[in-house]
Amino acid sequence: MRITQGTFSFLPDLTDDQIRAQIEYSLAQGWALSVEYTDDPHPRNTYWEMFGMPMFDLRDAAGVMAEIASARATFPDHYIKVNAFDSTHGVESLRLSFIVNRPEREPGFALVREEAAGRSIRYTVRSYAVDRPEGERYG
């Protein structure tokens, strides 16, 4: 099951040229770019691992593209996303975040039922991928 998190995730995967164009746009807006990765696809997993430091004061997408390439080489079977952070006073949050790499096979989610007090049932989802330990989940 293809996970849909972040901007553009309902579209086909972006090509490198499209990614470059998005980064150029972000830089033109004065946003700082960063690259993050994870192998836990849970929709509430908002804290992905940073791949290197966030990149401030960049002028050209080439630097970010090099960072994405190196992230893909290191974690070919992880989810990798690019974040654009707007530091404008009063905004100070992500403006854009999109996935640039995903594992070959995405096993999807199981529905988990939990018996709670008073015979009530709590529902949650759990990715089949997280049955295995971190780092061995895909590929």
Add this chain to the structure above:
Amino acid sequence: MTTVPAKDDQEDIEATGGSGIADDPSEISLDPGAVLADSGVEELLATLDAELVGLAPVKTRIREIAALLLVEKLRAQVGLSAGPPSLHMSFTGNPGTGKTTIAMRMAEILHRLGYVRKGHVVAVTRDDLVGQYIGHTAPKTREVLKKAMGGVLFIDEAYYLYRPENERDYGQESIEILLQVMENQRDDLVVILAGYHDRMDRFFESNPGIRSRIAHHIDFPDYTPDELLAIARLMLDQMHYRLSVEAEAALVEYIELRRSQPSFANARSIRNALDRARLRQANRLVARRGQELTREELMTIEAQDIRASRVFGEEVQEPEAAVDDSAVRPS
């Protein structure tokens, strides 16, 4: 580290988009004049000639490089590609001979011709590239390189990167990363190394990899006294000052004396001397309390403002030279 943005940021999209190549092959202009006019490089070279005094060999080299890039562009349009030209450069010369200034202009020329996408200059020294402990250097160097992508990386006093006396120096690591990027990402950035002539020679001798990757070695000559005077006039003009006739004679003498002194830094020394002369002029004017000052007086630097300098040694006995020169040392 300082980043100087490109002058015309608005043109970026245009420059990255088409790099001036027409869609319809029949419309391609192979007239160098037309392409020159189109890119605006000609005006840039003209302002270079007008605003920078002397430096004849440097200007010739820049014209040659601009011509080469232009012809490369025309060749590419008719399918005669020779691969992207190597644009890394080394500027050698004494302090204050205009290496940084030329680097800024160079970035603009390269940007106009479409060889760098953004045309900004990131000026760094050893401190910005080399880390303080193991594992610190590589990320630091990479970060600087990422900032310079799409523009020009200007490494001032580049010979400090290599310290032969300490074999565990992290500078070598930085050089290796630099070399890798200079070789593999030639379209993404242009590296300009700058430094004093003899030290750069030694640096290149011990790092043949760098020498062979730098296509253009440009040597900056020292300024002649006449050129220094012209520079002084230009600087004063920009600051809306003028020299009285006697002050100009004093400045000529000053330049002669200062040139023979140690740590003479060409145009930079002149700028510092003028800054101190302004200081003395201001002090002289303030000392005349209770009098209306004319516009002329506010503009004029008198001989005594210059002659109060230390360079003239004990010759100065003018009572007006009230400024304590020990507080304002000549550089």
